Amino acid sequence: MQLSYRIRMILYNILLFAFAFLIVVFCVFQGTSYFFINQTKDVLLKATQDSTLFISQELKNLHSSESLDNQFIANSLYLSKNISENESHRVLLFDTEGNQIADSVEETSIYNILATELTLSMTENAPVFTLKSINDTSTAYFTSPVVIDNTVIGYIGFTYSMYEMDAFLHVASIFFAIGGLIGLLFLVIVTLSFSRHFFQPIKDLTKISKEINNGNYNLTIYYKHVDEIGDLTHAFNGMVTNINSVILQLESERKRLAGVLASIDDGLLAIDKNGNIITSNSYIKTYFNVSNPKTIYDFQHQSFLRDIFDSLKNGKDHISEEIDCNDRNLLLIGSPIREKGFEENYMIIIRNMTAARHIQEEQRKFISSVSHELRTPLTTIIGYTDMLTRRQVVDQEIITRSLNTINREGHRLLRLVDNLLNVNKFDRAEFDFKKTNLNIVLLLSEVVEQMQIKASQSDIEINYVSDELPEILGDYDRLQQVFINIIHNAIKYSNSGEIIDVISAIEDNHIVVSIRDYGPGISEIEQKRIFNAFYRVEEDRSRNSDEGGSGLGLYIVKQIVEKHDGKIDIVSQVGEGTNIIVTLPILSVLIYGGESDEKRNK
Template structure:
């Protein structure tokens, strides 16, 4: 935030306002005071001049009366008597005595030549004719370039008007006094303004300092610092504002802490969700994506932010943004690669935020569900097919028997034998299915016993070697010492029987089957290798799937249900082991499985 300039600050404005107010008040007071002082001074000056005029008029009238009592007609004696009275006058610019004829009888002017001559002053002549009392006026004397006050008063003797007394006095003393007083007032105004500015400065500081602190605190709060507080100076409006600001800061701190906690919770939830979440703005641009979404759609978050959600979901050719806003059903999207199958279900929901809508896309990995659903469909189809084939065969033979083949004993026995064989195959199929169902639901009990696996394995091999009809060599590569494992003998016998049976079925005449047992770490590894036709490489990983056959026709002919290896896998897994196949086309197949060694057993 930029610093406020001095001339724009509240402190300067407060000082300026206070100073202007004081200046205005002093000016108004000065104007009124000067006006009244001038009026009173002129009024006092006027009264003083009137008193002087009355006194001088009286003295002159007495002097004239005295001359007249001497019964002299000497004009010069009269002028001298009047002049004697005028000589006593002080502080006058000019004083003249004029008789009724307008002749000047005396003057205080240095120009005494005007005495005995008729006056030329029109105002004096007018007052001589019309005025019967004291009369004055203020004029500007062009000769002396000063303001003067002229006054006229009749000279009376015994009530008769004998002439006119004219007086002119300078007003410089009055206005000099006024100027002095104005100067004092101006100086006082200047001092008052200076004092006001200083006091206003400190007064403004009491207001602006808390405001400045609040400004700094507001800036700190905007930057996330809630630790600062404004000092409460007084219990006034500013103090209450500071207290309210501190309370607001505390509430903001609490709200921010709550929001931050919720944000951390949301961040943690998004980070560790098993579902992917993608959020967009109104225009469909990605603004948020969690880790799981990155994994599901295989796009880095930094590359996805700002991109269209249609693009990152790879649906821009099938859907528009408006379609997503109106979509109620979920989408199943295929993000599979050559190395991994991945199916994702996407649900879209609209987020409304004060008129600025957006989208939330929730991504859920449904690969396993889709695989289970596909396996279920395949399972139903395979069971239906496996049951339909023997049922169709039995139906055909039974129809043939009903059509007359029953009369031919040899043919009837053959047909019934085929029906019995197919019935046995269906029974085996149903039995294997029931066993698989129990293994899947963990209802099949595993009764483990501590068993010497070498002796156990030798007995099974001996049984098969004794009952085999082909010319197949059994090669045994087994340890000489006992190796103990914890197994269910019946279930493990079923596993080994199935693997050896398959090896014998697919081994050529004159071939061999190799039996090997070794220990690796804490596990026993059992291998059974034949020299049959083998399994194509692309099919090796699928031979443990239910109903899977490499050669369906041959397997069915040999009496297999396609469930033997699937059951074997479930039993081995129930023993905490693992089973796998290794094969090369035309060179035979090796089936291997592991079993945990018994803790009390002896290693090999």
């Protein structure tokens, strides 16, 4: 549970008071105990000296021939009783072997209560003092050797009650407890009263801080006293004014920076020297699928970014490299950002070069294909003309065949140039078709009749079947070019005696034209590329190798169909023939947004 600062301050004061109070109590109790113990030691040492003197006088007055230690043992009870009466303490006497020989108090217990002290005194040949508490009563235990004429004749022990010390400490503990409670209560009252006065400006600071957090920077605090709190409120008011000014500036700069970053078509990363991301734009997520990166190490699967950062951090001034990432070709440009008075930061720009590289590749392929297509007929024409001029051929058959070949290759070259011009036209956005209302059945009938002449030369039959179809909106010449090209390819790849089926019907407000041949078919790999510019199916699968195309026919067909809001599909299997399907919207779909004539009539 989170406690308020006011409660914590009260608790801290209570703990501080308790700590100080306990120290005082400890010192008083320890001092008192020390005083009583030292006083008791002095009393017992003096009692020992007086007792030794008394024992010496009594034994010498006996004028006995026995040794002093024997006389001490023989008169021990008498001696202990007299010493106890003189000193008012319990007295125990022991022989030199440590055996108890007399006790001033007659007790049946044979337990030597001074056994520990006696052992120490015998070992050290010196007085021993201990303090023990038994049943909450403190008692001092004291033993000392009895030395007469430099000879130890025995040992004397005293037990001394510390009742006065216990009584004093008991009374003192009661007074300390009462005083501590009164002091603690007084402390809490004073602390509460003071904290209410002390924390009111802080509460005002908290309230205004919340308002500032909500965007209100026009508030200030009024505090009339000239003290530390007054200095704090004055500084706080100045801070609020400065914050308001700085935030307005930062907001203006943020908008400018956001506008700049949004206008950049490249990914951008600004990084400090510790690898923390200063700023980035939306392309970073697009390229690397990392949202709101905090450090360069958040790019766990893009180690090349960390490598560039490490190289820049190690002193490299400029880095530029291309990499492949997530099916994209990316150009990475890294450089340090140095400004006098500021720490060095780093910038990495990620530029998507996929489209540019694709265009370059397509341009290369286009130039290569065009060069090849132009070279082939030109080489043939130059070869035959060179043969006719240099060799002075007189054989009319050779001359005729050569001229026919030159004528055929010249027309092939002309078709290639026308196709290139058409491709250039269709790629321009401003190119517009001459669209009119037309009858697709009539158009297909004319195309089939025209192509039947060419097909009959190879003993191929074209069958055309159609329902009654509505009109479409289209360019007659361009659509005629579409179906001529498709049927021409069907004838080209059909064998003698085969048929070509042309079927037109209506499906879902669209006219579907199917042109089906039964030739060698096309593989799945070739189907994906057959509508690309300059792509040609293997020529050895064609019935007539002399009819090799430029590879632009179906590309142009696809462009024309798409310009009519239609689509073209291919269904083919090797060995079973090919079906080209052209789908075009009917006129009512383009005009009325998809309602057929039947629905509108209803």
